[in-house]
Amino acid sequence: MIAPPASSKGTTRTDTSRAEAGRRRMLAAFVRARREAMEPASHGFTDLRRRRTPGLRREELAQLAGLSATWLSWIEQAREVSLSAPAVGRLARAFGLSPAERAYLFDLAGKEDPDPPAAAAPETLNPLLRLIEAVPFPAYLLDGGWDAIGWNAPASALFRGWLDIAPDTGRPNLLRFIFATQAAPALIPDHEARARRVLAEFRADTSRHMSEPALAALVAELRDTSPLFARLWDGQAVLGREGGLRTFLDADGAVLRFDQLTLAPLPGGRARLVVLTPRI
Structure with missing residues (x-):
């Protein structure tokens, strides 16, 4: 016996919300991982004595990227925040992302890259x-x-x-x-x-x-x-x-x-x- 297809009425908004929440969680995980992989000394932060976590603090990354530390915190908490393409670009430059990583970040942020990588050499x-x-x-x-x-x-x-x-x-x-x-x-x-x-x-x-x-x-x-x-x-x-x-x-x-x-x-x-x- 073949079960009838489930009705899609009333599920579109829920499915979209779930997809957006999943994307925000992936963005949060990527930003957190990239921040924690950054060497403080390589970016001019030499006070290493009281660091309890690897990588840069959110305030330090915010300083490098010209962004708000609160904004970064909300991203890493997978909260629903407004992201502009220039802000995502500044974050990508602060991370020093490769072309593939940069494209991935913009995809997760749901934005078009205003400065895409150059054509293949x-x-x-x-x-x-x-x-x-x-x-x-x-x-x-x-x-x-x-x-x-x-x-x-x-x-x-x-x-x-x-x-x-x-x-x-x-x-x-x-x-x-x-x-x-x-x-x-x-x-x-x-x-x-x-x-x-x-x-x-x-x-x-x-x-x-x-x-x-x-x-x-x-x-x-x-x-x-x-x-x-x-x-x-x-x-x-x-x-x-x-x-x-x-x-x-x-x-x-x-x-x-x-x-x-x-x-x-x-x-x-x-x-x-x-x-x-x-x-x-």
């Missing part, structure tokens, strides 16, 4: 670029603004008008190709449907970073130059990136069918690796 991307070159199918790498920062010869041959450009012409942007060129409708048979899907994925992928000037400028530019972009952007569709069938037209009008796989190859990074394998 070239030496980090080089192995990925070598991997792309070795893939026998179309493959390309997108950065956080959906500029192509690497692609192989099969991708260049497939994406006419986007990736078949001279290397010194800058980074080709996927949205500009789809919404601001005549090449895209000639390449993609279901162009408007694909454009709607791509834009919904872009919104989901970049929503936490839309305050960045480059992303804001890209959206403003395409709203001005592409009626299709403006209409679809105002539609507010949001979609997670999914694989599946992708179809293209070659130069002679023949249909090419691929399965798309999208990967996030760098932990905590915003780069996306896209591979298209031919569907037989």
